[in-house]
Amino acid sequence: MEAVVVDAGSKLLKAGFAVPDQPPSMMIPTQMKRMPEDGSTGDDSPIEETVDPISRGFITDWEAMEDLLHHVLYSGLGWEIGDEGQILFTDPLSTPKAIREHLVQLMFETFNVSGFYAIEQAVLSLYAVGRISGCAVDVGHGKLDIAPVIEGAVQHIASRRLEIGGMDLTRLFAQELGKSNPHINVSIAEVEKIKEQYACCAEDDISYAKIEQLCQEEKHTLPDGQVLAIGKERYTVGEALFQPSILGLEADGIVEQLVRTISTVSSENHRQLLENTVLCGGTVSLTGFEERFQKEASLCSSAIHPSLVKAPEYMPENLTLYSAWIGGAILAKVVFPQNQHITKGDYDENGPSIVHRKCY
Helix, strand or coil, rough: CCCEEEECCEEEEEEECCCCCCCEEEEEEECECCCCCCCCCCCCCCEEEECEECCCCCEHHHHHHHHHHHCCCCCHCCCCCCCCCCCEEEEECCCCCHHHHHHHHHHCCCCCCCEEEEEEHHHHHHHCCCCCEEEEEEECCCCCCEEEEEECCCCCCCEEEEEHHHHHHHHHHHHHHHHHCCCCCCCCHHHHHHHHHECCCCCCCHHHHHHHHHHHCCCECCCCCCCCCCCHHHHHHHHHHCCHHHHCCCCCCCCHHHHHHHHHHCCCHHHHHHEEEEECCHHHHHHCHHHHHHHHHHCCCCCCCCCEEHHHHHHHCCHCCHHHHHHHHHHHHHHHCCCCEEEEEHHHHHHHHHHHHHHC
């Protein structure tokens, strides 16, 4: 049986057996619905409560996470109790030690896995495009990570993590839509869907300034029949990544953040890092984002301009959505057959802290 690879994000959990040239077999929402303890589901039952096991990339509700993983591994992927296999998890940048230890403990003591490995998402996203050195720019649902990687090792001192992500852009979109459609109430879940359909990036900041004055409105009909007018708001969402002041943040735009991050690494590595930049995370799939990123990169203050690595043709489409999972599937083909993973014996002898010695 192939090892299972799990990439659990704030919005989506990607999981499947390690087959590197195929997308993950499961991509499901991480958010869960908590049922009333009495099991009632009728019209008179309490208001449905949602639970987010993961916040800003990190596991925060372990009980809910255990339930989610039980569904994924046994119901979704067909593991059988008493015959569990090996598992590889992707680690968000700068995951606290306590979370890594709790995860390995959960896997061996609750799920009885036969082998465990974990490695940072930035490294895996580079593996997915055939690189071991470069810089991963990951714009997820709850965070923006910029991580230089040299010979398969994240340069933590130079890395940057910003708590800006798709969820913040959704809230911004909701605020902007509320200003232009003051009499229409739209749920944040519906705004998320509208954002995915309409949000985009202007060609540059000059184009964005013109759009603010001249943007044509589009009409969107909500499920309840109300009609929403969508104009410049659709461009404001993408612009916030290049002008964070739109979100009320005193921070540089994403390309300048990348250049500043690389500038803190030894100068002899600047070229291989900047010329092997990988975009990943669901938010980078905004229409026009990659083109805007490349244009800003060509105009940036750095002597060496960032350039993007294209995914190999044999890789699945929409690789940016699950590049860490694909990289994990590639690595699983190496670490488990070569016994580089944590075994049950390793765990029993050393306890959860073994994760820091064998998974780095």
